Amino acid sequence: MQTKKSEIWVGAFLLLALCAIIFLCLRVTDLKSLGSVTTWKLYATFDNVGGLKPGSPVKVGGVVIGRVSDITLDAKNYSPKVSMDIDDRYNNIPDTSSLAVRTSGLLGEQYLALNIGFDDPEMGTAILKDGGTIQDTKSAMVLEDLIGQFLYKSGNGDVKNPPAAGDKPVQGQPAPEAANNPEEGK
Known part of the structure; x- marks a missing residue:
């Protein structure tokens, strides 16, 4: 009788653990977006999407309004083209x-931040429709590029483009070393 009771407890514990795992999986994958929510398509082209991937959120002010559905390479200019599924409730996005x-x-994680533009039909703006494209995009910042820019700026001081060896010195700047020492060029 004792073994049967312990088997029931083990079975109940395993069932509870399985339910917890299923709950966590659904929570992590944000499965609520697979429900009966209708969406519409938006497209955008970037120079660099960084670590953006399908399923990444599209946010306005921190509120998720859609998800990235696909990232492809544009055949004409080889730029990443991102397609997004936007919730139908948010169908009033200006083309600006x-x-x-x-x-x-x-x-x-990386996400798309949508900054809502202005809508003024007198100025020629319009509301994006299903299949529309957002023209104004800003690519992902690459950390290595930022570090390189920082190191370049801190290494050169204030001189952006140092003069070449044959250039005449600009007033207020020292002459290049090779121009002062003709033996060094030989």
């Missing part, structure tokens, strides 16, 4: 809006 690849925190 901009889209930027951002990162949540220092090492967090």
